[in-house]
Every structure is written in structure tokens, then in C-alpha cells.
Amino acid sequence: AQRVTQPEKLLSVFKGAPVELKCNYSYSGSPELFWYVQYSRQRLQLLLRHISRESIKGFTADLNKGETSFHLKKPFAQEEDSAMYYCALEGSTLGRLYFGRGTQLTVWP
Amino acid sequence: DGGITQSPKYLFRKEGQNVTLSCEQNLNHDAMYWYRQDPGQGLRLIYYSQIVNDFQKGDIAEGYSVSREKKESFPLTVTSAQKNPTAFYLCASSMTRNTEAFFGQGTRLTVV
Numbered sequence: 001a002q003r004v005t006q007p008e009k010l011l012s013v014f015k016g017a018p019v020e021l022k023c024n025y026s027y028s029g030s031p032e033l034f035w036y037v038q039y040s041r042q043r044l045q046l047l048l049r050h051i052s053r054e055s056i057k058g059f060t061a062d063l064n065k066g067e068t069s070f071h072l073k074k075p076f077a078q079e080e081d082s083a084m085y086y087c088a089l090e091g092s093t094l095g096r097l098y099f100g101r102g103t104q105l106t107v108w109p
Numbered sequence: 110d111g112g113i114t115q116s117p118k119y120l121f122r123k124e125g126q127n128v129t130l131s132c133e134q135n136l137n138h139d140a141m142y143w144y145r146q147d148p149g150q151g152l153r154l155i156y157y158s159q160i161v162n163d164f165q166k167g168d169i170a171e172g173y174s175v176s177r178e179k180k181e182s183f184p185l186t187v188t189s190a191q192k193n194p195t196a197f198y199l200c201a202s203s204m205t206r207n208t209e210a211f212f213g214q215g216t217r218l219t220v221v
Contacts, residue, residue, distance in 0.1 A: 009149065
């Protein structure tokens with residue numbers, strides 16, 4: 001069965017510090033993985049997906065199939081990064097996403 | 110202004126009443142989805158539709174119903190059978206596999 005686990009409900013760092021949001025998944029096939037972000041009073045939106053291998057707003061995420069992880073990282077956090085972050089997995093069904101419970105990131109000045 | 114629109118933003122209903130949440134998209138997306146968002150539980154899929162006149166149950170479909178008569182529209186009805194309907198509901202759409210899902214602003218339903 002597909003499952004996405006985000007172990008941290010809350011994460012706080014100071015501005016300029018590195019940040020890592022953890023995501024582990026369970027899926028028997030080849031997963032498509034995403035990070036979605038929800039800023040205060042804004043709609044949920046895509047941050048990045050593993051297949052693109054992009055760096056968006058300084059964030060990167062590497063798929064580690066051995067550890068079944070897709071952690072989101074940023075070397076120097078900014079206050080505007082404060083938001084709710086969701087890791088999501090797309091299985092075999094078109095567009096059907098399985099979400100983790102989310103991590104609320106707070107970046108202090 | 111392209112995108113996905115949910116209405117209303119806030120909805121109050123008495124217990125035992127059915128209520129319908131609207132979701133419209135003008136992105137020409139084939140697939141549409143309804144999620145329920147509860148604090149500490151992330152997003153859980155209620156129903157999804159990959160094509161007009163077809164839809165599938167998600168993980169928590171009990172007490173909900175949907176229709177997909179038009180490509181642009183995917184309304185969700187919360188029935189009186191739903192035991193705990195008070196929640197934040199999100200509608201989304203996407204084009205194909207491994208592409209971005211676009212989300213609406215959400216509808217907060219409160220049943221009193």
C-alpha cells in the first residue's frame with residue numbers, strides 16, 4: 001500500500017540556518033514524488049517534483065530509493081519560507097496523490 | 110483568469126442537511142479531485158474523476174457523492190450520512206501523470 005510519512009509536525013529554525021524536512025514513503029513500484037507548499041492565506045501549490053531535479057526557491061529534494069526517502073533541503077532558510085509543506089506520492093493511477101500529514105515550518109528572524 | 114475556483118469559501122449547515130460544494134476549472138484538465146484537509150492528518154482523497162461521466166472513490170468516500178457531467182465541473186455533495194463533515198475541503202485538477210496538480214482556495218464547511 002502507498003504511504004507517505006512526514007515525521008515532524010512542527011519544525012522551527014532561525015533565519016540563515018539549514019533546514020531539512022523529512023519525507024519517507026512506502027510504495028512497491030516506481031514512485032513519482034512531489035513537495036507541495038501552502039503559504040499563509042494562499043492555496044496549496046507545487047514546490048518541486050523529483051523528476052525535474054530542479055532547485056526552486058533554493059530548495060532541493062533527492063529521491064533515495066534505498067532509504068525510500070525524499071527529504072526537502074535548503075542550506076539557508078529565509079523568513080518567507082515559513083509555511084506548511086506536504087510531501088506527496090503519485091502511484092499508478094493518473095494524478096492520484098497520497099499526501100503526508102504535513103510539516104509546519106517556522107523560520108525565526 | 111485561468112485556474113480552479115471553489116465556492117463558497119465558507120459554508121454553514123445544520124446537522125442532517127445535505128450540502129453541495131462547487132468546483133470549476135478552466136484549465137482544460139481531464140482529471141479532478143476532492144480532498145479533505147484536517148489538522149494533523151494531511152490531505153485525504155474523497156473522490157476523483159479522470160474523465161467526464163466517470164469517477165472513483167478515494168480513501169474516505171463514505172457519506173460523500175460527486176458527479177462529473179462536464180469537464181469543467183466536479184461538485185461534491187456532503188450527505189447527512191457523513192458522520193463528521195466539519196472540515197476544510199480542497200478541489201484539485203491535473204492534466205496527466207506526473208504533472209502539477211492545481212488546487213482551489215478551499216471551502217470550509219461547518220455543520221452545527
